[in-house]
Amino acid sequence: MDVVGRALLILALGVSIFGSGAALAAARNVGPAALMLAARRALYAVLALSVGAFVLLEIAFIKPDFHYTVVTGHASLTTPLGYRIAAPWASQEGSLLLWLTLLSLTSTIAIRSLRGRMRDVEPYALAVLLLLAAFFAGLLVLAAKPFATVPVAPQDGLGLSPLLRYPTMMIHPPLLYSGYTLFAVPFAFAIGALAAGRLGGDWIVHTRRYALAAWLLLGTGIILGSRWSYAELGWGGYWAWDPVENASVMPWLTATAFLHTIVVQERRGLLKTWNVSLVLATGLLCLLGTFLVRSGILESIHAFGASTVGPPFLILIGGLLALSIWLVIKRRKLLEPSGEIQALSRESMFLVGNLALIVLVVVVLWGTFFPLISEGLTGDAASVGPTWFSQYSTPSALAIVALAGLAPLLPWGKGRWGAFGRAALLPLVVGILVGVATAILGGTHSIAAILVATASAFTLVSVAREFVIGARARRALTGDAPPTALLRSIAGNRRRYGGYLVHAGIATLLLAVAASTAFDTTKQQPLRIGEKIDLAQGRQLQYVGPTGKIVLNEQDRVERIEFGAKMRVWRDGRPAELITPRHDFYPSAASIAFGPVGRFFEGEETSEISLSSGASRDLWVAATPDSKAIVDRAKAVNEGFVKLVSERNLSGDIAGEVLAKSLQGIVDQHLASSPPVITRAIDAPGVFWVWIGAAMMGLGGLLAVSQPSVARSRAKAAALARVGQELSAA
Amino acid sequence: MRFTLALTFALFLSGMLVYTTFSAASPERFPGQIASVADPAQTYRVGGRVVEGSVSRPGGVLHFKLGHPGTAAGEQIEVTYEGTVPDTFREGRDVLIDVKRGAAGTGSTEFVGQDNSLVTKCPSKFNGAPMNADGTTPLPKT
Incomplete structure (x- = not known):
C-alpha cells in the first residue's frame, strides 16, 4: 500500500507540473487549443490522486500499521479510534497531504463553477492553483514523505500527544487548512486578472463567495483553537499572541479588510489597487502561516519539529511576492480609480476600518517575526510578549469596533452631518451610559476596558437600529407582523444583514474580552x-x-x-x-x-x-x-x-x-x-x-455566504426574463 | 497632500514599532551569559535545560536550576517562579523564561521568573522520533 501511496503522490506532482505548464501555455496562446482542456483535466486528476493518497494514509492510521514511520510517531495501540482518524494532521506529512487534498478540491470547485466565464483569466488562475498543488506534492515526494516505511514494524507507536487528545482536534486543523486553501482561489484569480489585464469586477464577483467562505472557516478554526486552548492547555487563557496563532489571524484580518472594500469597488469602482493588493497579501499570508508552523523557525507551542521544508516555502513565498508586486506595478494604469471617496460616507468608514485592520496586521507581523529581525540586526534573538501586542491591538480593536457601528449609520456616496448626528444620537447615548456603568461597577483601573465597553454598546445599538429600520420598511410595504417583517427583510438581503450580525458579533466578542481580562x-x-x-x-x-x-x-x-x-x-x-x-x-x-x-x-x-x-x-x-x-x-x-x-x-x-x-x-x-x-x-x-460573539460572527458569515452570487442572480433573472418573453409571445 | 499625510502616518507608526519593540523586547540568552553579569534592572529571556534533580516546590513555589548540557555549575542559574507551569515542564527539558536578578544581587546566581513567562520547548512534541523494530529501544524524551 505504501508503494501505491508513493506512486499516487509522484503522479500528482507530475500531473500538476504538466497542468500548470499547459495552463500557462494556453494563457499565452502557445501550442494546441486543447491544452486548456488538458490543464483542467490535470486539476481533476490531482484531486483524485491526492484524495486517494489521503485515504490510504487514513487506512494506515486506522489499522494502525506501524510499518509507516508517520503512524508510529503519532498513533499507538492505546490511541482511541477517533484520534487515530485525526492523527494524520498532527504530523507534518499528513497535514501537508491534507493541504494538497483540500487545495485541489477547492480549486476544482472554483474552476468548474466558472462555466465558460472569464476565459482570459482562467488559464492564469489555473496555472497558479496547479503550481501551488505541484509545490505541496513536491514537498510530499521529496521532503515530508507520508508513505515512508520501515522493514519491520515496531510493536507499538508513540501515540498522539495527549495535548492533542481533545475533540476539537478532529476539526480545528481541517478548518484552518480549508480557510487557507480557499483563500488560494481569490489569490490565483487576482494574479490571473492582473496577468490578463482584466481588472473589471468579474474576478471579484466570482471569488467573493470563496473569500467569504474562507474567512468563515478560518475564523471558526481560530475560535475553536482559542476554546481548545482555554479548556485544555492549563494556563487559563484563550489567546497568547503565540507565533502560530498570529500567523492564522493575519490573513483573517486582511480578508476582513478586503471583504469590506470590494463592496466599494463593486459599487463605486474605487480602491482597485488596494483590493487586489489585499487579496494578494491574504494569499501570501496563508502561505506564510503554513511556513511558520512547518519550518520550526519560531518557538511556538503549535510548531512542528525543525524540518527541511522551510527553504522551499521561503522560495515560493518570495517568488509569488515578487510576481504580485511586479503585476500590480505593471497594471497600475488599469487599477486607477474612477472617482473619489467623500469624507462623510460609508466607504470612508470602510477605508478607515481597513487602515485599522492593516495597522494591526503590520504590528502582528512585525512582533511575530521580531526575534528573527532582532537576531539579524543585533545578533540577539529578542522577542516581545503579550503586553507589547496589547499596547497596539487595544487601540486598533477600539477603532475597529467603533467603525463597525459608525459605518451602518452613513449612506454610500455623500452623507449629511445633520442626518448622521440624528442617527448616531441613540447609539452614542447608550454607549456613554454603558461606559459610565462599567466605570462605576468595575472601577476605573482599566480605561481601555471602559472605552471598549462604550464603543461596543454604541455598535450593538447602531446595528440593532438597522435591523429595526429594515423591518419597519418591510412592514410598511407589506403589512407583515413585526417578527415576519424582520425575518423577511433579513432573507431579502442576507449579505447585508449577515454583515451587520458580524459587526454585532465582533462588538460582543471584544466587550467580553475587555471584561474578562480587565475584571478577572x-x-x-x-x-x-x-x-x-x-x-x-x-x-x-x-x-x-x-x-x-x-x-x-x-x-x-x-x-x-x-x-x-x-x-x-x-x-x-x-x-x-x-x-x-x-x-x-x-x-x-x-x-x-x-x-x-x-x-x-x-x-x-x-x-x-x-x-x-x-x-x-x-x-x-x-x-x-x-x-x-x-x-x-x-x-x-x-x-x-x-x-x-x-x-x-x-x-x-x-x-x-x-x-x-x-x-x-x-x-x-x-x-x-x-x-x-x-x-x-x-x-x-x-x-x-466571547463564544457567543464568535457564534454571532459565524452565523453572520453563513448568512452572507448563503446569498447567491450576483452573477448567478443575473443569470437567473435573465432566464426568467426569457421565459417571460416566450410566454408573452405565445 | 493625502499622500504626504499617509506617508507621515506610516513613518510615525514604523518609528513607534521599531522603538517600542527594541525597548520592550527581552534578549534571549543562555544561562552562562547572564549568571554573573546580569543587570538587576533588566529582564532577560533565558533559554536552557532544566537541570536533573534540581526541581522542587517548597510552599508551592517552583525552584529549579537552568543550565546547558555539559556546562559547569557556575554557568547555571537558580530560578524561583510563581506563575503558570506548563504541563510539559520537566527536569531535562529545554525551557524559555523571562527572569530578573534576585534580591541577592550581583555575584549571586539567583533569578526570579517573571509572571507566566515559562514556556517549555519541546520540538518533538508533534513529531515523534522513529522507533526501532522491537519497540523497546529507549527514545529521547523531547
Whole structure:
C-alpha cells in the first residue's frame, strides 16, 4: 500500500507540473487549443490522486500499521479510534497531504463553477492553483514523505500527544487548512486578472463567495483553537499572541479588510489597487502561516519539529511576492480609480476600518517575526510578549469596533452631518451610559476596558437600529407582523444583514474580552485539604480531597493515570457545586530508560481543568499535584519491581500482575498521603460572551455566504426574463 | 497632500514599532551569559535545560536550576517562579523564561521568573522520533 501511496503522490506532482505548464501555455496562446482542456483535466486528476493518497494514509492510521514511520510517531495501540482518524494532521506529512487534498478540491470547485466565464483569466488562475498543488506534492515526494516505511514494524507507536487528545482536534486543523486553501482561489484569480489585464469586477464577483467562505472557516478554526486552548492547555487563557496563532489571524484580518472594500469597488469602482493588493497579501499570508508552523523557525507551542521544508516555502513565498508586486506595478494604469471617496460616507468608514485592520496586521507581523529581525540586526534573538501586542491591538480593536457601528449609520456616496448626528444620537447615548456603568461597577483601573465597553454598546445599538429600520420598511410595504417583517427583510438581503450580525458579533466578542481580562480574579496557591481560596463576589474554592485512578483502554492497556482534586465551590458562605480538576500522566514508550513502572509517569502530562461556565462569570480551575513527588515515588517502586522480577525470575503473567499492583500502590499511596495541590483559579466575567460573539460572527458569515452570487442572480433573472418573453409571445 | 499625510502616518507608526519593540523586547540568552553579569534592572529571556534533580516546590513555589548540557555549575542559574507551569515542564527539558536578578544581587546566581513567562520547548512534541523494530529501544524524551 505504501508503494501505491508513493506512486499516487509522484503522479500528482507530475500531473500538476504538466497542468500548470499547459495552463500557462494556453494563457499565452502557445501550442494546441486543447491544452486548456488538458490543464483542467490535470486539476481533476490531482484531486483524485491526492484524495486517494489521503485515504490510504487514513487506512494506515486506522489499522494502525506501524510499518509507516508517520503512524508510529503519532498513533499507538492505546490511541482511541477517533484520534487515530485525526492523527494524520498532527504530523507534518499528513497535514501537508491534507493541504494538497483540500487545495485541489477547492480549486476544482472554483474552476468548474466558472462555466465558460472569464476565459482570459482562467488559464492564469489555473496555472497558479496547479503550481501551488505541484509545490505541496513536491514537498510530499521529496521532503515530508507520508508513505515512508520501515522493514519491520515496531510493536507499538508513540501515540498522539495527549495535548492533542481533545475533540476539537478532529476539526480545528481541517478548518484552518480549508480557510487557507480557499483563500488560494481569490489569490490565483487576482494574479490571473492582473496577468490578463482584466481588472473589471468579474474576478471579484466570482471569488467573493470563496473569500467569504474562507474567512468563515478560518475564523471558526481560530475560535475553536482559542476554546481548545482555554479548556485544555492549563494556563487559563484563550489567546497568547503565540507565533502560530498570529500567523492564522493575519490573513483573517486582511480578508476582513478586503471583504469590506470590494463592496466599494463593486459599487463605486474605487480602491482597485488596494483590493487586489489585499487579496494578494491574504494569499501570501496563508502561505506564510503554513511556513511558520512547518519550518520550526519560531518557538511556538503549535510548531512542528525543525524540518527541511522551510527553504522551499521561503522560495515560493518570495517568488509569488515578487510576481504580485511586479503585476500590480505593471497594471497600475488599469487599477486607477474612477472617482473619489467623500469624507462623510460609508466607504470612508470602510477605508478607515481597513487602515485599522492593516495597522494591526503590520504590528502582528512585525512582533511575530521580531526575534528573527532582532537576531539579524543585533545578533540577539529578542522577542516581545503579550503586553507589547496589547499596547497596539487595544487601540486598533477600539477603532475597529467603533467603525463597525459608525459605518451602518452613513449612506454610500455623500452623507449629511445633520442626518448622521440624528442617527448616531441613540447609539452614542447608550454607549456613554454603558461606559459610565462599567466605570462605576468595575472601577476605573482599566480605561481601555471602559472605552471598549462604550464603543461596543454604541455598535450593538447602531446595528440593532438597522435591523429595526429594515423591518419597519418591510412592514410598511407589506403589512407583515413585526417578527415576519424582520425575518423577511433579513432573507431579502442576507449579505447585508449577515454583515451587520458580524459587526454585532465582533462588538460582543471584544466587550467580553475587555471584561474578562480587565475584571478577572486570578489566584494561584498550594492548598491543603480543607483550605479555601477567596474569589470574586463572595465565592470561595475549597480543597476537599485527592482523587486517583488508573484508566484502561479497550484493550485493557493503561491509557493514563489520573491524579485529581475534589473541590467545593462556596457561594455566599453556602456550599455549592463539587468540581474535580485533575492532572493526567500518559505512559512513555521508553521502557528501558525509565523502567517498567517508571515509564507510566515519565511520558507527557496534561492538566484537565474544571470549568464552571455561566452567562455572567466563568470559574476556571486547574489543580496540579506535586508531580515530582509522584515521579520520585514511581522511581523507587520501579527499582523494587525490577529487583523482585530478576531475583524471583517471575514469569510474564505474574510480573504483569505485580506491575498492575505496583501502579495501583502508587495511586493508593498518593491518596493516603493527603497531598497538597497547587491550585490555579480564574474567576472571570463575560468569557461565555466571547463564544457567543464568535457564534454571532459565524452565523453572520453563513448568512452572507448563503446569498447567491450576483452573477448567478443575473443569470437567473435573465432566464426568467426569457421565459417571460416566450410566454408573452405565445 | 493625502499622500504626504499617509506617508507621515506610516513613518510615525514604523518609528513607534521599531522603538517600542527594541525597548520592550527581552534578549534571549543562555544561562552562562547572564549568571554573573546580569543587570538587576533588566529582564532577560533565558533559554536552557532544566537541570536533573534540581526541581522542587517548597510552599508551592517552583525552584529549579537552568543550565546547558555539559556546562559547569557556575554557568547555571537558580530560578524561583510563581506563575503558570506548563504541563510539559520537566527536569531535562529545554525551557524559555523571562527572569530578573534576585534580591541577592550581583555575584549571586539567583533569578526570579517573571509572571507566566515559562514556556517549555519541546520540538518533538508533534513529531515523534522513529522507533526501532522491537519497540523497546529507549527514545529521547523531547
